[in-house]
Amino acid sequence: MKNNALIIFGGTGDLAYRKLFPALYDLYIFDKLEKNFYIIGIGRRDYTNEDYRSIIKDWVKNFSRRAYDEEKFEKFCLSIFYYKLHFMELEEYKNLYNYFNEMNLSNNLIYYYAVSPEFFEHITDGLAKHSDILKESKIIVEKPFGKDLESAQRLNLIFKKYLDYKNIYYIDHYLGKEMLLNIMTIRFFNTMFNGVWNNEFIDNVQINVFESIGVETRGGYYDKSGAIADMLQNHIFQILSIVAMNEPDTFSSSDIKDAQIDIFKKLRKINSKDIDDYMVLGQYDGYTKEKNVNPNSKTETYVAMKIFIDNERWKDVPFYVRTGKKLHSREMSIIIQFKPTTHTSKMLAQNYGNGDLQQIAENNILEIKIQPEEGINLRFNIKKPGTSDDIDVANLNYCQSCDAQNSINSPWSYERLLEACMNSNRTLFSRWEQIELSWKYMNEVMDNYRKYSNKLYVYEQGSKGPAQAEKIIGKDGRKWI
Ligand SMILES: NC(=O)C1=CN([C@@H]2O[C@H](COP(=O)(O)OP(=O)(O)OC[C@H]3O[C@@H](n4cnc5c(N)ncnc54)[C@H](OP(=O)(O)O)[C@@H]3O)[C@@H](O)[C@H]2O)C=CC1
Numbered sequence: 001m002k003n004n005a006l007i008i009f010g011g012t013g014d015l016a017y018r019k020l021f022p023a024l025y026d027l028y029i030f031d032k033l034e035k036n037f038y039i040i041g042i043g044r045r046d047y048t049n050e051d052y053r054s055i056i057k058d059w060v061k062n063f064s065r066r067a068y069d070e071e072k073f074e075k076f077c078l079s080i081f082y083y084k085l086h087f088m089e090l091e092e093y094k095n096l097y098n099y100f101n102e103m104n105l106s107n108n109l110i111y112y113y114a115v116s117p118e119f120f121e122h123i124t125d126g127l128a129k130h131s132d133i134l135k136e137s138k139i140i141v142e143k144p145f146g147k148d149l150e151s152a153q154r155l156n157l158i159f160k161k162y163l164d165y166k167n168i169y170y171i172d173h174y175l176g177k178e179m180l181l182n183i184m185t186i187r188f189f190n191t192m193f194n195g196v197w198n199n200e201f202i203d204n205v206q207i208n209v210f211e212s213i214g215v216e217t218r219g220g221y222y223d224k225s226g227a228i229a230d231m232l233q234n235h236i237f238q239i240l241s242i243v244a245m246n247e248p249d250t251f252s253s254s255d256i257k258d259a260q261i262d263i264f265k266k267l268r269k270i271n272s273k274d275i276d277d278y279m280v281l282g283q284y285d286g287y288t289k290e291k292n293v294n295p296n297s298k299t300e301t302y303v304a305m306k307i308f309i310d311n312e313r314w315k316d317v318p319f320y321v322r323t324g325k326k327l328h329s330r331e332m333s334i335i336i337q338f339k340p341t342t343h344t345s346k347m348l349a350q351n352y353g354n355g356d357l358q359q360i361a362e363n364n365i366l367e368i369k370i371q372p373e374e375g376i377n378l379r380f381n382i383k384k385p386g387t388s389d390d391i392d393v394a395n396l397n398y399c400q401s402c403d404a405q406n407s408i409n410s411p412w413s414y415e416r417l418l419e420a421c422m423n424s425n426r427t428l429f430s431r432w433e434q435i436e437l438s439w440k441y442m443n444e445v446m447d448n449y450r451k452y453s454n455k456l457y458v459y460e461q462g463s464k465g466p467a468q469a470e471k472i473i474g475k476d477g478r479k480w481i
């Protein structure tokens with residue numbers, strides 16, 4: 001049965017404004033919302049419905065996929081309501097249910113926890129305290145689920161007590177991105193990639209998730225979170241496990257998740273004394289002056305890591321990952337760097353041949369571009385055209401998003417995932433084990449970091465992050481691509 005309403009806790013937050021309402025507007029334009037579907041945003045500010053709708057209008061104008069249409073927006077916004085509630089006041093949830101009753105909303109609701117994880121427990125308690133309908137409702141819960149392993153496990157127990165597991169949608173919006181969904185097709189439907197997707201042919205894998213924006217209006221949330229909980233433990237680990245997983249038995253959601261979970265189980269522990277060779281944390285210059293950020297904050301806004309997967313396929317292949325805010329650009333890509341051929345290695349060892357031998361050795365790259373451009377670039381060596389024997393680099397670039405039709409046909413991630421939840425399709429949502437295992441790994445890494453390093457490097461805004469991140473990869477004789 002379809003849902004009657006979406007209740008957004010955190011309805012005045014960056015996520016709601018920048019991503020959820022534009023996605024809901026797009027769904028409305030494509031006629032994918034139920035008739036008489038209500039969207040109720042909850043926050044602690046004193047807004048009327050009209051105030052709220054007029055704020056949302058600007059965000060929809062700037063961030064929706066479909067062109068803004070005043071007439072359509074006016075109709076769409078009639079389904080949007082604002083409700084003021086302080087999450088910590090458990091008695092206030094009684095009034096929330098009264099409000100639902102007034103709106104004739106008694107079942108088939110989706111609650112969206114678009115808030116910092118510190119509130120998940122209170123909201124669940126508040127909702128459970130005054131009504132039994134929670135067990136029948138769907139819950140979309142944002143990442144990070146908890147702030148570490150213990151808090152995540154505790155939250156899981158609370159969820160187990162009040163909710164039905166099949167109704168919990170652990171959202172990781174990276175799983176709804178077009179090119180992430182494409183990785184499995186690229187890998188498993190092309191012998192030229194599938195046949196070489198292992199340590200015999202691949203030298204290293206790099207995952208870059210750069211953001212040019214800072215914490216903007218979200219200092220309060222971000223300062224308690226940091227880049228590890230905000231991006232690494234969830235988004236980047238999802239990407240890593242999709243790139244690295246063995247071929248699933250079938251392409252069912254359950255088999256794919258099993259294959260991903262196998263990767264989480266095989267992440268190699270890092271020796272405490274080596275931690276500085278594996279992880280670098282940074283903070284952008286000026287971060288501590290951001291609104292709602294502690295002026296003495298030691299929260300990281302950048303993290304770079306080297307990760308090994310101890311299975312047959314990936315033995316000794318490093319995965320280098322990095323993400324950060326206020327960097328030089330907004331860009332996300334996966335770089336698969338292949339090993340040099342035996343011939344190139346021989347040339348390198350004996351130092352003969354024309355051209356930059358090191359460069360030639362490195363020119364074997366498959367780049368999967370996730371955003372802003374979506375596509376693939378293959379970089380390889382060719383003979384320089386003409387009479388010389390020099391070797392040159394060639395790039396074969398396939399830009400999927402440059403084709404207007406592809407863009408029109410591809411829903412953005414929140415649009416895709418909200419629709420999936422409304423259709424009770426959990427395929428593109430995480431499983432609890434994924435969350436638990438990734439926290440387990442990161443907990444240990446962070447304990448070691450705090451004990452044996454605890455360094456935090458300040459980097460310039462608009463740069464590529466702290467120079468120390470070069471060392472993680474440079475020490476291995478490689479460089480970031
Ligand atoms: N922003 C993004 O791009 C993305 C965010 N997320 C996730 O979404 C979640 C929220 O992030 P984001 O929207 O950016 O954070 P914000 O800080 O922008 O928003 C937090 C929201 O929670 C509300 N809030 C905070 N404390 C209370 C309280 N005690 N009672 C009632 N309301 C309260 C705020 O209300 P008020 O307006 O009154 O402060 C606001 O609506 C996080 O878990 C984040 O990881 C996930 C993907 C993308």
Ligand SMILES: O=C1O[C@H](COP(=O)(O)O)[C@@H](O)[C@H](O)[C@H]1O
Pocket residue numbers: 211230231
């Ligand atoms: O989950 C989050 O993601 C956004 C980045 O999302 P993208 O789709 O624009 O790549 C990030 O800005 C935010 O800090 C984080 O909470």
